[in-house]
Amino acid sequence: MNIDTVEVIAKQSRLAARQLSATSETQRNLALAKMADSLESVKQQILDINAQEVLQARQDGQTEAMVKRLTIDDKVFQYMLSRLRKVALRPDPLNRVLAGHTNPAGLQVYKKSVPLGVIGIIYESRPNVTTDAAGVCIKSGNAVILRGGSEALQTNTLLADAMIQGAVSAGLPQHAIQIIRTPGHEAVSELLTMDEYVDVLIPRGGKGLIKRIAEGTRIPVIKHYDGICHLYIAEDADQTQAVELAINSKCQSIQVCNALETLLVDEKCAGQLLPLLKSAFDANHIELRGCQQTQTHLPDISPASEEDWSTEYLAPILSIKIVNGIDEAIEHINHYGSGHTDGIVTQSLNLAQQFERQIDSASVLINASTRLSGGGDYGLGSVIGISTDKLHARGPVGPDELTTYKWVAYGNGHLRS
Amino acid sequence: MNIDTVEVIAKQSRLAARQLSATSETQRNLALAKMADSLESVKQQILDINAQEVLQARQDGQTEAMVKRLTIDDKVFQYMLSRLRKVALRPDPLNRVLAGHTNPAGLQVYKKSVPLGVIGIIYESRPNVTTDAAGVCIKSGNAVILRGGSEALQTNTLLADAMIQGAVSAGLPQHAIQIIRTPGHEAVSELLTMDEYVDVLIPRGGKGLIKRIAEGTRIPVIKHYDGICHLYIAEDADQTQAVELAINSKCQSIQVCNALETLLVDEKCAGQLLPLLKSAFDANHIELRGCQQTQTHLPDISPASEEDWSTEYLAPILSIKIVNGIDEAIEHINHYGSGHTDGIVTQSLNLAQQFERQIDSASVLINASTRLSGGGDYGLGSVIGISTDKLHARGPVGPDELTTYKWVAYGNGHLRS
Numbered sequence: 078m079n080i081d082t083v084e085v086i087a088k089q090s091r092l093a094a095r096q097l098s099a100t101s102e103t104q105r106n107l108a109l110a111k112m113a114d115s116l117e118s119v120k121q122q123i124l125d126i127n128a129q130e131v132l133q134a135r136q137d138g139q140t141e142a143m144v145k146r147l148t149i150d151d152k153v154f155q156y157m158l159s160r161l162r163k164v165a166l167r168p169d170p171l172n173r174v175l176a177g178h179t180n181p182a183g184l185q186v187y188k189k190s191v192p193l194g195v196i197g198i199i200y201e202s203r204p205n206v207t208t209d210a211a212g213v214c215i216k217s218g219n220a221v222i223l224r225g226g227s228e229a230l231q232t233n234t235l236l237a238d239a240m241i242q243g244a245v246s247a248g249l250p251q252h253a254i255q256i257i258r259t260p261g262h263e264a265v266s267e268l269l270t271m272d273e274y275v276d277v278l279i280p281r282g283g284k285g286l287i288k289r290i291a292e293g294t295r296i297p298v299i300k301h302y303d304g305i306c307h308l309y310i311a312e313d314a315d316q317t318q319a320v321e322l323a324i325n326s327k328c329q330s331i332q333v334c335n336a337l338e339t340l341l342v343d344e345k346c347a348g349q350l351l352p353l354l355k356s357a358f359d360a361n362h363i364e365l366r367g368c369q370q371t372q373t374h375l376p377d378i379s380p381a382s383e384e385d386w387s388t389e390y391l392a393p394i395l396s397i398k399i400v401n402g403i404d405e406a407i408e409h410i411n412h413y414g415s416g417h418t419d420g421i422v423t424q425s426l427n428l429a430q431q432f433e434r435q436i437d438s439a440s441v442l443i444n445a446s447t448r449l450s451g452g453g454d455y456g457l458g459s460v461i462g463i464s465t466d467k468l469h470a471r472g473p474v475g476p477d478e479l480t481t482y483k484w485v486a487y488g489n490g491h492l493r494s
Numbered sequence: 495m496n497i498d499t500v501e502v503i504a505k506q507s508r509l510a511a512r513q514l515s516a517t518s519e520t521q522r523n524l525a526l527a528k529m530a531d532s533l534e535s536v537k538q539q540i541l542d543i544n545a546q547e548v549l550q551a552r553q554d555g556q557t558e559a560m561v562k563r564l565t566i567d568d569k570v571f572q573y574m575l576s577r578l579r580k581v582a583l584r585p586d587p588l589n590r591v592l593a594g595h596t597n598p599a600g601l602q603v604y605k606k607s608v609p610l611g612v613i614g615i616i617y618e619s620r621p622n623v624t625t626d627a628a629g630v631c632i633k634s635g636n637a638v639i640l641r642g643g644s645e646a647l648q649t650n651t652l653l654a655d656a657m658i659q660g661a662v663s664a665g666l667p668q669h670a671i672q673i674i675r676t677p678g679h680e681a682v683s684e685l686l687t688m689d690e691y692v693d694v695l696i697p698r699g700g701k702g703l704i705k706r707i708a709e710g711t712r713i714p715v716i717k718h719y720d721g722i723c724h725l726y727i728a729e730d731a732d733q734t735q736a737v738e739l740a741i742n743s744k745c746q747s748i749q750v751c752n753a754l755e756t757l758l759v760d761e762k763c764a765g766q767l768l769p770l771l772k773s774a775f776d777a778n779h780i781e782l783r784g785c786q787q788t789q790t791h792l793p794d795i796s797p798a799s800e801e802d803w804s805t806e807y808l809a810p811i812l813s814i815k816i817v818n819g820i821d822e823a824i825e826h827i828n829h830y831g832s833g834h835t836d837g838i839v840t841q842s843l844n845l846a847q848q849f850e851r852q853i854d855s856a857s858v859l860i861n862a863s864t865r866l867s868g869g870g871d872y873g874l875g876s877v878i879g880i881s882t883d884k885l886h887a888r889g890p891v892g893p894d895e896l897t898t899y900k901w902v903a904y905g906n907g908h909l910r911s
């Protein structure tokens with residue numbers, strides 16, 4: 078099989094995008110179902126080739142965390158299929174009439190959602206991004222160009238080929254889903270220059286990858302930067318709830334973007350609460366680093382440095398700072414946070430509303446675990462990430478966020494006077 | 495008076511933005527009214543200083559078109575005031591609940607519109623951008639940093655000072671509206687580096703200005719590139735309507751982004767229609783440039799070169815191409831157009847719907863003049879431009895487009911299991 082160059086792939090995507098924009102909801106949903114069926118029919122091949130790549134990764138001395146992300150076991154495989162089938166059941170993100178009116182002269186105006194066009198997804202090891210991204214892109218009528226990590230190239234290629242076969246059998250264009258098969262960094266660099274054909278790039282991975290891509294291209298990039306998430310425990314917080322929320326936010330899953338990184342405790346309840354928090358975190362093997370004032374309450378924890386306040390640990394480490402009231406908490410979060418997810422624990426409606434209004438983040442949670450910020454609990458279904466941008470998509474990025482709109486006006490010879 | 499550096503201005507804006515996000519609709523609308531009142535109270539000073547700058551521009555040998563754009567006469571002044579007063583009457587773009595649900599566990603989730611934060615507007619000669627931009631930004635709760643052309647520096651500064659006074663008298667923060675008072679290019683270059691404080695830049699002016707800014711900053715830019723607008727006359731178009739729409743689209747105003755630049759005529763009606771079009775355009779002193787086939791019908795017009803198809807004339811020149819059916823028309827428009835505004839003249843619902851679906855532009859008009867694409871006829875009120883971007887804002891940019899959203903979730907100790 079000849080390998081298409083990145084430019085050929087990009088041009089093919091542009092054409093496919095034009096055809097996709099004319100597909101019906103039924104056709105796109107059928108394609109998603111067929112993509113899942115097609116994957117299922119080659120399940121053993123996928124698991125086999127993935128096992129080879131996992132072995133190779135181990136031999137190459139990759140970390141256990143990385144090997145885990147790379148692995149598709151039976152459970153992961155079923156999860157991938159179920160996500161594709163579920164996104165098919167979601168409401169159509171296209172052709173929604175977002176606004177409209179008839180002007181005084183009788184011109185009928187509609188603002189309608191339409192696909193963005195061609196979406197490039199550049200990601201690191203996890204092969205489930207291959208199926209998630211393709212699912213969300215096809216749902217929203219976009220052509221997708223996939224580019225995963227080199228350690229998963231065989232797995233991703235097989236996944237993509239199965240999905241392509243499924244999509245084509247449902248009548249979608251041949252190039253609606255494409256994967257870049259050329260190994261090496263040059264292919265990515267070439268993709269970054271394809272601003273004539275690619276409408277948006279979504280890098281998924283570490284901060285370094287995202288930064289490199291955002292700074293190296295003129296194509297708009299939807300960025301998923303880090304989650305330096307905070308929980309502020311106000312003076313009047315229910316203490317049991319506060320401890321449960323802090324523990325769940327930090328410990329339910331450690332290496333994820335909406336996990337807690339810094340806990341802010343109001344000085345008026347710190348004396349009572351900090352020892353309770355300490356023993357709960359100890360039981361969960363979390364290392365605590367505190368500000369000077371925190372250390373007076375918990376003398377045996379290590380000090381937090383200035384750097385700690387702007388660190389996304391993604392590790393069993395938590396920084397704790399005592400603040401003098403909600404204003405200081407808000408100031409700290411808006412200064413050191415990453416605008417991802419921040420929460421408050423309070424029984425006061427006034428404090429809750431002030432926090433909601435003044436925290437400049439994609440997600441603001443009141444008496445809820447930071448781990449609940451995301452497509453599932455927000456009722457959006459499958460998403461491919463959580464954007465820390467303010468323009469276009471903020472927070473969870475699902476099919477709706479992969480649309481733009483056009484203004485359509487129907488007249489009958491209407492002129493401007 | 496000390497002149498603040500750009501960095502001081504940017505920092506002040508960031509603080510003002512936080513305060514603005516907590517203002518009420520009533521307060522912002524009152525501020526808009528007071529801004530207009532305050533301008534009115536210094537009307538004569540504004541007209542006087544503007545007259546001096548107009549005189550200077552003439553002495554500097556500026557073109558008549560540029561001098562016209564710079565001039566504030568009584569009519570322009572009244573128009574500026576009326577735009578500010580009208581934007582106050584529009585619905586509040588903030589705190590709209592864009593989506594929401596209660597998850598199965600009882601977590602209440604809302605997606606709410608909020609201000610973008612700090613908006614920098616960089617523009618060329620027209621001083622009415624000063625008031626329009628400030629109006630739309632204050633309406634949407636954003637802090638604004640204004641930077642107009644050097645030839646209008648005195649006028650713009652006076653306009654800004656009057657608006658600041660009005661806004662402050664309504665209780666808005668002192669730095670909600672700021673203008674960069676330092677002359678010279680360096681101030682703009684400095685503004686481009688303020689990504690820590692500025693959320694979005696909107697350059698208004700020629701393609702060169704926009705490109706320079708978009709390529710010189712890491713701040714997201716809402717771009718208003720050129721309008722290479724098309725009208726496609728289908729075989730079955732009503733001929734009188736077709737000629738009226740072509741003339742209105744091209745001639746109602748020549749130097750605007752939604753004016754017609756290329757007319758596509760179906761070959762099946764070209765023989766009958768082209769002579770009618772020619773005499774109508776002749777009567778309006780429009781120079782026609784045609785493809786080879788057009789020239790066989792109109793032998794005395796000049797030929798259109800390849801370059802003509804991608805030129806925004808903004809001048810009394812029109813290129814004409816004969817196409818073989820709607821598919822060729824759509825292909826031409828998607829290839830050579832700028833995605834701004836494109837129209838079709840047809841009596842066929844099928845052709846209208848195919849055109850609507852397949853044209854990849856911000857505005858698609860059916861039997862309506864391209865000059866109708868814009869905030870006014872779309873029911874949006876005052877806008878500060880027409881975006882040719884696909885992400886975030888596409889088409890008219892008004893107060894709604896200067897908002898982002900946040901996800902807010904109210905729980906009662908909700909954890910992730």
